[in-house]
Structures are given as C-alpha cells and as structure tokens.
Amino acid sequence: MTKTGTTRRWKMIVVKLRAEVARLRRRLQRERAQARPSGAAAPISPLAPARFPRLPPVAGVEFASCAAGVRYSGRDDVMLARLAPGTRIAGVFTRSATRAAPVLDCQDKLARGAAAGPQGAAIIVNSGNANAFTGRAGAASVAAISAAVAGMLSIPESRVFSASTGVIGEPLAHERITARLPDLVSALAPERIEPAARAIMTTDTFAKGAGAEIEIAGVPVRISGIAKGSGMIAPDMATMLVYIFTDATIEAALLQDMLVRLNARSFNCITVDSDTSTSDTLMVAATGCSAAPAITEADSAEARAFEAALGGVMRDLAHQVVRDGEGATKFVELRVSGAQDDADAHKVGMAIANSPLVKTAIAGEDPNWGRIVMAVGKSGAAADRDRLSIRLGDLLLAEKGQRAAQYNEADAAAYMTRQELLIGVDLGLGEGAATIWTCDLTHRYIDINADYRS
C-alpha cells in the first residue's frame, strides 16, 4: 500500500470520527437545552402575552431603573417610583411568620399613618436579594435606603416604601443601591414604567403590566400597575411584588378597603407552587393628580366604577403571574361551585390547584379526573362524594359519585391538549363559589428550582 493511500484511509476515519463527535456534542447540547433552560437566557413562557401593554400615563408618578449589581449583572435590578405630594397609599402584605425586613417596615409605616399626608412619597425595589432572614442588618439596610431616598427627594423617611426580592438569608449590600440613587433620581420620567417592571423580575420570563382608563364625572382617571412573580407563588393576603398607580383622588381608608376586598378575589386566588413568599407586597398609590373629583363615599357610583377598573387591573396582573408560573405550559381556571360557603369553595379550589398529581396530569394532557376527586377529598371542605360533579370545559366527566354516563375519554383527552383549560367542580351542597387560577407542573419547574438559588 502506498503512503498516500494509507494517509487517505486514516484521514477518512478521522473525518468520520470528528463528525460523530460533533454530532454527539450537538445532540447532548440540544437535549440538555430541552431538559434545562440555560440560566442566562430562560425562554419566555409559552403563556406570555404578545407584548408589554401600552399603559395609560398616570399623572403624578415618575419611574427610573438602573443596574446596581445587587446580584445580577448586565441588567437593571433597582426601580424607583416618585409619587406626587398628597399621594394616598394602600397595601396588603404576606402573612408569613418569617416576613422580610422591608415588608415589616412597610407595615409599620402604614400602621403609623404614612398612608396619607401632604408630602410626596416613593417606592424603591431591588431584585436579586430578598433581605429576608437577615436579622438586624436587614432592618438597618431598609433604614439606610429609606433615609437616602428621603434625603434625595426631600420627603419624610416614613413615606419611603421599599421591597426586596430574590435570595433569602444573604445580607443585602444596600450601599450598592444608595450609591446609584443620584443617577436614579436624575433619570425619573413618567413614561419609564416598563423598564421599572423589568428591573424587579427574578425568575420571571416576561415583564408584567396592566392598565385601565375610566372617567369620573367626565374627567379621565388612569390606573397602571406592574407585577413580578413566577415561583414561590401561593399568596396569603397579597402576592409577590405588585405596584399599582392611579391619579384618582381617593381617601386612603377607602382605597385600603377596596384593595383588601379585590385582593381576596385576585391575587389570593392564584397559586403556582403552594409556597408563600416572605416578601409578598401589593401596594396602590393614588396621586390625586387627575382633575376628577375625589372619591369619598364607598357607596357612590364613582367608587364602584373605580373599584371595577382597579379590580380588572389586579385580575389581569394576577393572571400574568400565573402565566409566568415557573415552567408553566398550561393556564388553568378552576371554577368551584355548590360549596357550603365561599371559604370551602376556596379550600377545594386551592387543594386541586396545589395538588402535584393534578398538576402533573395537566402537564401530561391526561384527563385524570380521579385526581380531582382525590384533591376534593383531602381539602378539608365539606363534600359529599355522591353530589360531586366535575366538568372539563363543557364536557361532563363525573356526577353522582361516579363517571358520567356520557363520558368519552377521547373527547376529554382532546380537550386537555388546549393551552387554556377550564375545570368546573360542583359540590352540590350550597351556594359557595370561588375561582382559582393556576398552571401545570413540568420538568422545567424542577430545572429552575434545583438550580436557581432563590
């Protein structure tokens, strides 16, 4: 055999082997990408809205955000909102017994009357570190941030409301935030709400916003809100970080009553993973900068119109949090009816929505309604097996304690392939009802949470 012949043969072998190595590397990469999102560029939730909505500009609010390097690099992680003098504030917060330092601070300030006042106010939020379970140092960080913001904006410290979201248990390097305050203040502008919504994201895959515009006595009033939340979502009294701004003029106490009432039917009715955050915060700031007359009576047409619009914005934001549930591929609405009372209906809905067996069946597009029966049974609510009925959209699956006569597995399986599911459960006992929103439980939830330090 000639030398060139031999070389050609070796070359061919090497070329083939190199191609095989390249092929295997590609495949490994592809399969890993499918199994695990790369930390940096998490894919956007398939349930995300097409784009961030165009929000109505709310008179009396300005936003700024910046990259302070609290934990993330290459992205904004602090947002500041400046609120006009006289702004009324309402808020509800997590009921966790291990609340984060800024949550305790906000609650304390509101309890001491900071909801109303002639001065301006501010909201400052960082992502990447929750400043939770950080002891006295955590409270000191909140105080340092509040004092710095108050000084820069010439407002009282008691009117500075802060929040932190991210890793629990690590000290917050608050000086990284205060060092950027001059830049933040000089960047304040009314239209910068979308970058603000981006700055407060953690495992979120899209920025969340919702708005409404109504007229009060013929004068326009605007509501614009932003939210973050994706995992550790099972709000108890409030959820995640949600900030809603309006230029309406409204009494602080009336606004607080509305917020509590609306929260019970929006954020308190969603769950991603049954885990309640240490930082859940929902605040509404009413600047009073619209020319519309003040809303002072709970029973007035104006109050009802405003409450309906605010409720719509809150529900929209709550749905967006579910749509960005960690690893979610299905958006599920659970309508529970016929319960002994509304509290029981809520219990049943949450038991179904939090059941890992129900959530994995939904992920697998399996119309496994037996698991819904199981969840009703364990919920602790009054239930009678023989009065229970279960529907998927318009399909009746089960009634009178057994599979429905017209049950057709193929129809049910076809329904389950939809991206948005409606599950109806009627307990057949009374008038109690509740609607709960949740998502499925997929491999990606495990990928995100076996890696991400949150």
Next chain:
Amino acid sequence: MTKTGTTRRWKMIVVKLRAEVARLRRRLQRERAQARPSGAAAPISPLAPARFPRLPPVAGVEFASCAAGVRYSGRDDVMLARLAPGTRIAGVFTRSATRAAPVLDCQDKLARGAAAGPQGAAIIVNSGNANAFTGRAGAASVAAISAAVAGMLSIPESRVFSASTGVIGEPLAHERITARLPDLVSALAPERIEPAARAIMTTDTFAKGAGAEIEIAGVPVRISGIAKGSGMIAPDMATMLVYIFTDATIEAALLQDMLVRLNARSFNCITVDSDTSTSDTLMVAATGCSAAPAITEADSAEARAFEAALGGVMRDLAHQVVRDGEGATKFVELRVSGAQDDADAHKVGMAIANSPLVKTAIAGEDPNWGRIVMAVGKSGAAADRDRLSIRLGDLLLAEKGQRAAQYNEADAAAYMTRQELLIGVDLGLGEGAATIWTCDLTHRYIDINADYRS
C-alpha cells in the same frame, strides 16, 4: 517522516477520537436515563433496602396471591389473607371526604363490632383499580367480593375486609377477582407474605415488609407487616395500604388505641407529595395463636413491650414508603423542636416536607435554607423569625434571625450530596416537637405522573 511514525500519529488521533465518541455516548445515555425512565421497567428506588426482609412466621395467618388481570397483565394483582378464628382487628383509614367504597365498607364493619368475634376473618386486596368514585356499582363490587370470600372460607361477610388501590373512577371488574377465588384459597400458605406484598404494589418499585419478634411471659410473639405506597402519599389518619399481622392475644379496643397512638408518630408523619389518597388503610390483625398470655391491661409491661415492637414495625414500613416515594433520590428526616406545642411542630415539619421549593433544592443538592425559612413562615404555626435556628446534620446554618456566623457554604453543599439527610429546625418558643420523613422532588416524579393513570 517514516511510514510507521505517521501511522503511529494517526492511530493516536483515532484512539483519542474513539474514546471521545464513547465518552459522549455514555454521557448521553446517562443523562437520558436520568431525565426519563423507560415506562416499562421502572428502576428500583435508589433508597430501597437491599432485599425483602425475612419476616417471622405469624401463627394463624395464611397468604395467597394471583394474577386476576384487574388492570395489569403478567403480574399478581390480588392478595388474600386468611385469619384464624378469634382474630382481633384494628384499623385506621383515610379521612378523605371522597373515600373509596372498600374503605367505607371496612369502617362500617368495624363500627358494627366486626373487630372481635369467635369466627375467622379475611383480608382481600386488589391493585390496578381503586374502586373509588364508582358510586353504587363500587359498593356492589365490595359486597360481591365479600360474599364470595365469606362463602369460600365459611366466615361471616362482616369479617371480610377488602381494599382496592390504583385508578380512581373506573368501575371495578370484581368478577375477575371472584373468578380466581378457588385458586387463591387452595394456594393459601403461611409463608407466602412476600408475594402478597408484591401483589398490592402500584407505582411501588419494591415490596415493603417489616417484622419483629418479642417474648411475652417468656413465650415468643411475632409481628409481620406489609405495605404499599409510593405516590399520593400524605396520609391523614392512616396511609396507603398497610397490613400488620401478629399472633399476640390482645383486646380489640386496646389494639385499636395502640394503633391510633402509633399511627400519629409513624404513617401520619410521612409525606411524599402532599396528596392524600382516597384509599389509605392501615389494619392490624391479632390472631391470638401464640401461646403467650393475653394482653389485657394498657399499663402492663406486656402491653408496653408489644406496643414498642408494633411501633418499630410501623415506623420501618412508613420509612419504606418514603424510600419508595415516586422519583425519590434522597431520604430526609426533619426534626422540628422548640415549637409552642406538638401540633405546631407537626405543621412546620409538614410545611417544609411538602414545599416543592424545598424538595427541588434537596434534589439539586443545594443547601438553600432560605426556602426552609419560607416554609416555616407559611406553615401557620407560631414562629418568631429571631428565635429560629436551622441545622443540616451537625452544621448550624442559621440562628437569631440570620445566617449563622460560622456558616460555610462549602460544608453545607458537601453535606447535601448525602443520600440521607437530617434537617433540624428549632423554633425557640416551647417544648413542642415532631419528626417528619420525606423525600426530594425530581424529574422522575413528573415522568411517572404525567404518564401513569392512577
């Protein structure tokens, strides 16, 4: 260059490339195996004991099992246990509001005094179908099976206790079971407890058994138990299917008291996925066939010795259920102390054990104790952030409301790679304590439950 020199160089390149191809193929295979179990042959849990234990033969009990084709093919799916005349029965059952037909039947029979009697008794269990949410047809199936067993064994129907485990909501083809009764009865033999344990498995990856032998007044008394359970494990009053046999002679009421007490510290302290089954059943049958004297006084040394042995068997079986938790790769013991009372400690332990964020962090070997703080906070138990301390084995992670001064991430991360983890949580409030056992939440749980129709 010489021909041999060239050949040697080519050879070296080819050898390296071939090694790389082999390495990539192995890695691809390994990662695929980790990501997805092949549906047919579920791998045995890495936490499984080496083998089914050698159980002491209990006088007065015989077992048989067979393949009736209820749902599975190619494996036994029915087990029958015949109990000697005079056998005392105690039982605790799921508190689910949607209990399965055989659970309701067992509870009814025990309430009517079937726990004690001069006649024999029987336990019959099928896997593959839970006979739950099957309406009147479900109750009729239980009655048909009871009547057939009673007729074959010449015992009263009231002394036949049945259970079914598997899919919820599908009618049980009980005639497949009754058709095999003659074969089952003729196969009854005292030593066939291991095949019986296998016949009641569903998603279980190993058969579960535990036994003890003690002496009462110098005479040997034996206890042997079997269990099944892997998913839908968050027992509320009892768990899954557990049958324990003893030849002790003991009053039925005394046995029932012991069972309730021991259950509260064994099966009621485990959770795999927070989902409570519709079929949970725990029964103890005391045949009285040992020559040992009867246990009649709760305060006697004999009662205490028997209770300790029975408790050991129950805890062993409870741990085996956790070790076979769907997709489990870690066995976790949670020791909660310093709670206001035991109930609060139990609440805190369960909140941690059921938190998907804690369970995925354990799967990812991430010492993410912030999630434990979160779970304590959401548990509903009295807790004071500043008195809470958290340990991993001997490592102190957090105390006094913040990260411990001596915290070392590398040590904690190294501890997390163990297969058996001990997590200690002290609330610093009182004397309440509880120990809870659980497992991690992995991709395999989702694989199993997005496919398996249970």
